[in-house]
Amino acid sequence: MTETSSNESAAPDEASGSEQSSSSGMIAPRDFDIPYRFDVTATTAALHAEYDELEDGAETGKTVSVAGRLMLKRDQGKIVFGVVQDGGGRIQIFAPAKTTPDFEGFASLMLGDWIGVTGEVIKTRRGELSIRPSAWTVLAATRRAFPDKWHGISDPDTRYRQRYVDMWVSEESNKTLRDRSRIMSLTRRWLEDRDFMEVETPTFHSIASGAMARPFTTHHNALDMDLFLRIAPELYLKRLTVGGFERVFEVARVFRNEGISTRHNPEFTMLELYWAYADYTDIMELVENLVSHLAVEITGGTTIDYDGRELDLAAPWKRASMIELIAEHTGLELSVDMDRDALAAIAAEQGVEVKDHYGTGKLILEIYEKTTESAIWGPVFVTDYPKEVSPLSREHRSEPGLTERFEAIVAGRELCNAFSELTDPDEQLARFEGQEADREAGDAEAMGMDMDYIRALEYGLPPTGGLGIGMDRLVMLLTGSTTIRDVVLFPTLRPEQVTGADHASDAGDDTSGDD
RNA sequence: GGGCCGCUAGCUCAUCUGGCUAGAGCAGGGGACUUUUAAUCCCAAGGUGCCGGGUUCGAGCCCCGGGCGGCCUACCA
Structure with missing residues (x-):
């Protein structure tokens, strides 16, 4: 709706105080200093490989930096549990109010935000490998509502058109x-x-x-x-x-x-x-x-x-000739040397649509495809x-x-x-x-x-x-x-029909107007 | 290309033969909670039922047209 989304004030939703416009699934812009780079020192996969055997409640004294997308958040009041997903897996972020910088800010992150987290590798009392942040930063603030966190996206059309969502929401x-x-x-x-x-x-x-x-x-x-x-x-x-x-x-x-x-x-x-x-x-x-x-x-x-x-x-x-396989599946003994019209008659019997210019070779291929190919596993x-x-x-x-x-x-x-x-x-x-x-x-x-x-x-x-x-x-x-x-990453589909709901996205949906 | 089926909130799904103000969960908003695991609990909000016509006292539901998709089928790999 609004063309001027880059201006800081999120006035339209101010009255309700909601960040997500309920009708469009859009989230109002939030004000973050997004860094130009972030030093990642560990992947979630590497951390699990190295530390999964830690005892419950253990602290390692090791500080790492991970980055990824916030996939789950459990706000417990004085502790927030986040789950960050990177290219190779997920890890929990254990964020107590006492030790987490800008705890309120961390607690108000939205599912789908990209964050970078630096902190100590620990295992919680309940045995979940986690990072306890000593610093964190938003790397991208989502403007679109998170899909269902359990079912993801099931509509095949949306999955193929918005592969950029499907590929992180569906493992x-x-x-x-x-x-x-x-x-x-x-x-x-x-x-x-x-x-x-x-x-x-x-x-x-x-x-x-x-x-x-x-x-x-x-x-x-x-x-x-x-x-x-x-x-x-x-x-x-x-x-x-x-x-x-x-x-x-x-x-x-x-x-x-x-x-x-x-x-x-x-x-x-x-x-x-x-x-x-x-x-x-x-x-x-x-x-x-x-x-x-x-x-x-x-x-x-x-x-x-x-x-x-x-x-x-x-x-x-296994290796077998086409003619052998046809014989095996139909009992028909065929040869390219057979009389063309006799072969055409056999082909027609097998349900082949015979065309005039088909010679014996083409007829044998047609018979093979009609009777035998689909029966082979x-x-x-x-x-x-x-x-x-x-x-x-x-x-x-x-x-x-x-x-x-x-x-x-x-x-x-x-x-x-x-x-x-x-x-x-x-x-x-x-x-x-x-x-x-x-x-x-x-x-x-x-x-x-x-x-x-x-x-x-x-x-x-x-x-x-x-x-x-x-x-x-x-x-x-x-x-x-x-x-x-x-x-296929982006399979061929018909152009998407731009609907009223999609116009809410403002961001240059100029793919319309082609008939 | 042909046949069958589908399209309901941002997402995942309900709504029985046409009938009250179309309901849930998640996400998002407000609140509670110091070890959660799809956290839980309370509150409020959220809908052009794909689009356009028609039938009817009344349509998400029936009919016609269109859009997009899925499956099967045909050609191909």
């Missing part, structure tokens, strides 16, 4: 998001230990290629040209292998203009790596070793519980995809019509996609042409032709194994999250 959200960061870090370290180097390739692509998906389109004004946000970094990374970078990886934010669901965010993080002189069996070993390593680091073991079901991620993982490497649906994969060394490609199915969903890379420029050109034909037949997700990539291949790509892992899904798996939104 579970906090842990999941920190685990994501650890997983990314551990992955990088693991790959670097194996001589992979991290690279960054363009996000703007003039050709949408490297995967089958619809791109987002944008426009560059100075060049007056349309550009696509990348759907995969694949073709750039393989150019690097042509250039002599033998082991590269990229943690690539990619963008796909498709639906949003519990497993799909329009922008997501794909780890891609390329390994010269390796084939897809090497990549399988890499994947099972990396994932089981991460499982141990994050969950403490390779057997995890996901969505109420057990999953054993210990290497090695995994982990299992599904190998040897049809050539028709794998335009960047090298043909199988002993199974014509198939490729040396696999996907790992874990917890019933696709975790990664990998293959022995197609290295022959003539063959690659022919595959691209096949994609062009699909596009003309109406397949909006067909891969774009990239002649510069063909030129790169003409300079020579050695045998190379390549991999793409959906890191968001890997994080979901390892943190037990059943929706991708819980592992």
